[in-house]
Amino acid sequence: MTETPGFDRSQELAKASLAAGSPTDWFEQLYDAAAHGEVEIPWDRGGPHPLLSEWFAQYPEEATGSGRTAVVPGAGPGHDAELLASLGFRTTAFDISHTAIDRITAAHPSSTVDYRVANLFDLPEEWRGAFDLVVEAMTVQSMPRDVRTRATAAVRSLVAPGGVLLVIGGVxxxxxxxxxxxxxxxxxxxxxxxxxxxxxxxxxxxxxxxIRYRAVFRRRAA
Structure with a gap:
């Protein structure tokens, strides 16, 4: 996350959310404020994350999505998910904020991505071990360290046998x-x-x- 318009507001909302006992309520509050033109989403760069695009350019064999599944936890503005879908991945993307999902589906009415409102800490059972590619871009780092172990385990659980997990974040x-x-x-x-x-x-x-890193993990095939 870089310091753009909305960064200070996101910090204020996060602190209030944490004080109220929730590490995630502030996402909906921020997206709702953005929907009313009050702030900008600080992590919306207008396109896919550069380190995701770079990975596909450097490893073109990974960019063949036909017959493969992908998921984006914390769909945000939807740019990463739309890139995956354009490469042929059968793509799911989810966010805890229903306003975020509403914004994405309004912006991409013909999208093939299966956008869902879902909680990382309460994933559908059928998603566990179901995805050949998991793109975790800055979602876990947006939650405080006291839930980090749970968040990490939840992301990890999405990776199918033989699948790849990309973790992208700030240094x-x-x-x-x-x-x-x-x-x-x-x-x-x-x-x-x-x-x-x-x-x-x-x-x-x-x-x-x-400033940023990309970590690549691969699950052993069954």
Whole structure:
């Protein structure tokens, strides 16, 4: 998350949401405010995440979506999901904010993406182990560290045997303030925690500015 119009408002809403005992209510509040023209969504860059597009360009074999499934937790503006669908992936994308989903479906009325309102902490059972590609771009880092283990496990659970998990986020500052957020950027150990048992970390790469990273995990085939 970069400091764009809406960043301060997202921090205010997140703090209020946390004080009320919820790590996620602020998403709907922010999208509702954006729908009324009060703020901009700070993570809406107008297109797919550059590190996702770059991955497909560098590994064209991964861009063949025909016959494969993909999911985007935290659909946000929908750009990543639309990219996956354009590559032929049978794509699902979900967000806890119904306003976010309404905005996406209004912007893409002919989309082939199956957009859903869903809670990362209460996923449909049929989604577990169901997706050949999982694109987790900045969703886990948007939630505080006291729910990080649960959020990480939920994302991990979506990956099918032989499937790939991409984790994209911002690099943690050298001297991070643990109370500053969102985002609560992941430590190296927290990135590696996505890989357990049969889901192995293959590589972590950074963008040319050293601001963002992309971690690639692959689950052992059944």
């Amino acid at each position: 943690l500052p050298p001297e991070p303030d643990p109370d500053y957020g969102p985002p609560w950027r992941l430590t190296r150990a927290e990135i590696e925690a996505f890989g357990t048992d049969d889901l192995a970390l293959e590589r972590v790469v950074h963008d040319t500015e050293g």
